[in-house]
Amino acid sequence: MPRPVEATTVAGAASRGIAILGSTGSIGTTALRVLERQRARFHVVALTAFTNVDLLAEQARQVRPAFVGCVQSDGAHADWHQGVDCLIRAATRPDVDIVLNAVVGAAGLDATLAALHAGKRVALANKETLVVAGELVANAAAAGGGEIVPVDSEHSAILQCIGRRPASEVRRLILTASGGPFREWSRDRIAGVTLADALRHPTWSMGRKITVDSATLANKALEVIEAHFLFGIPYDRIEVVVHPQSIVHSLVEFIDGSVLAQVGVPTMELPVLYALTHPDRVADDGVPRFDPVATSPLTFERVRTEDFPAFALGVGAGRTGGVAPAVFNAANEQAVALFLDGRMTFAEIAPAIASALDLLGRGPATDRDRLRAVDAAARAHVLARVGDGGPVSAVAGTPL
Ligand code: NAD
Ligand code: MG
Numbered sequence: 001m002p003r004p005v006e007a008t009t010v011a012g013a014a015s016r017g018i019a020i021l022g023s024t025g026s027i028g029t030t031a032l033r034v035l036e037r038q039r040a041r042f043h044v045v046a047l048t049a050f051t052n053v054d055l056l057a058e059q060a061r062q063v064r065p066a067f068v069g070c071v072q073s074d075g076a077h078a079d080w081h082q083g084v085d086c087l088i089r090a091a092t093r094p095d096v097d098i099v100l101n102a103v104v105g106a107a108g109l110d111a112t113l114a115a116l117h118a119g120k121r122v123a124l125a126n127k128e129t130l131v132v133a134g135e136l137v138a139n140a141a142a143a144g145g146g147e148i149v150p151v152d153s154e155h156s157a158i159l160q161c162i163g164r165r166p167a168s169e170v171r172r173l174i175l176t177a178s179g180g181p182f183r184e185w186s187r188d189r190i191a192g193v194t195l196a197d198a199l200r201h202p203t204w205s206m207g208r209k210i211t212v213d214s215a216t217l218a219n220k221a222l223e224v225i226e227a228h229f230l231f232g233i234p235y236d237r238i239e240v241v242v243h244p245q246s247i248v249h250s251l252v253e254f255i256d257g258s259v260l261a262q263v264g265v266p267t268m269e270l271p272v273l274y275a276l277t278h279p280d281r282v283a284d285d286g287v288p289r290f291d292p293v294a295t296s297p298l299t300f301e302r303v304r305t306e307d308f309p310a311f312a313l314g315v316g317a318g319r320t321g322g323v324a325p326a327v328f329n330a331a332n333e334q335a336v337a338l339f340l341d342g343r344m345t346f347a348e349i350a351p352a353i354a355s356a357l358d359l360l361g362r363g364p365a366t367d368r369d370r371l372r373a374v375d376a377a378a379r380a381h382v383l384a385r386v387g388d389g390g391p392v393s394a395v396a397g398t399p400l
Helices: 026-036 053-063 085-091 106-117 128-144 153-162 187-191 208-216 218-231 269-277 309-320 324-340 346-360 368-384
Strands: 016-021 042-049 067-070 098-101 121-124 147-150 170-177 238-242 248-254 259-263
Touching (some): 016 026, 026 042, 026 053, 026 269, 042 053, 053 067, 085 106, 098 106, 098 269, 106 121, 106 368, 121 269, 128 147, 128 324, 147 153, 147 218, 147 269, 153 170, 153 218, 153 248, 153 259, 153 269, 187 346, 208 218, 208 346, 218 238, 218 309, 218 324, 309 346, 324 368, 346 368
Parallel strands (some): 016 042, 016 098, 042 067, 098 121
Antiparallel strands (some): 170 248, 248 259
16 A cells, blocks of 8 residues: 655654554643644654543544554444454554554553564563563564654653663662652551552553552563663672652763763653654753742652552563563553452562562563463463452453
8 A cells, every 4th residue: 555645744754654553541631732833844644542432532542643543432433443463453554653552551462562673763661572572573674664763751761871872881780769659658557559550650640450560579670681682781780779759760870980871851742752853852841841940949868669569570570581571562452450459459569460470470481372372371370369249340351
């Protein structure tokens, strides 16, 4: 199919087509805000969502994309594509240059693989994709000529600091973590936290699953694994430091001892835009300007690994390699879904992950089918810990 001729151009460059997978979520809606200000450079070709028909319909009215996909639609929109395949169909369209994968959880994996095989840039918010299948993703990019550019703020920061320098010049990556809502809580108090407590993030407004992950620090473990696969840096050269203000988005230490940091107000608009334009920068006056005096002081603390066991479990799974990261991710997704449904307590999340890792966390991650089996087994194992309470309703635990 020939590419449509684009009317709007910047300095002679054709407008680039974007597919947004997960357009109704926190990152998806952020991206649509960013793209509204960049109409001369990008146009939205495809939108997909899981179940939020009303918001998707509203977005489609405003953006008028060529393709709309809804995994579980109510059938009211005859022109929409339905079912899980709609993500892959959106991601591989010839008129799509960049796929913004803003789906939550392992369910985003197949679309990432398909987009990379089709030679697309994948602007990746869906960090679980890399955690579950870092090697498969790298192979897909190599085979198809696609590339991953991270949207996660820490990884965007690292990419911006590293620039074109080779991994051999990097001594250490230092990821920053806000510490979440329980940073200063005692271990006893953390044991009794409620869902409302966990959903009250101090610096970022995000989807429910990642907000809970930020409270357990499982999110930071996922990000350590994500950094390992993105930048090819061994785990013993990736560190995490708590930085409650979320202004320094991460730091890179080079072999000459120089340390570069990327700094700015905590908004996902900037990393979303950078993932689309990398390595270029384009003008955007929609993001609040940085004010060093207003944001001071900036402080750093060690991670309380002893009080946030999900963090060490995740980093350990990364170091173990093979299927362990996929087991960690699936067990965490299932446990968080149960917590969001009120069927598991906050304190039960890490033991459920540990138990799944003990039982299932060894062995090579040879192919897609093996990962699918391991993902299903880890979810079933965690579900069995709470007994049969019927299907899990929270959208945080959709199987691979
Ligand atoms: P969200 O829950 O707000 O949105 C998720 C989107 O994915 C929705 O549009 C939903 O319809 C869709 N979706 C969910 N399950 C699906 C499935 N099984 N199949 C197809 N579509 C599905 O989540 P979010 O906070 O926007 O996070 C999205 C991803 O970005 C996550 O991987 C998260 O870790 C990552 N991320 C988010 C932020 C943030 O600020 N929100 C920051 C960094 C990274
Ligand atoms: Mg992050």
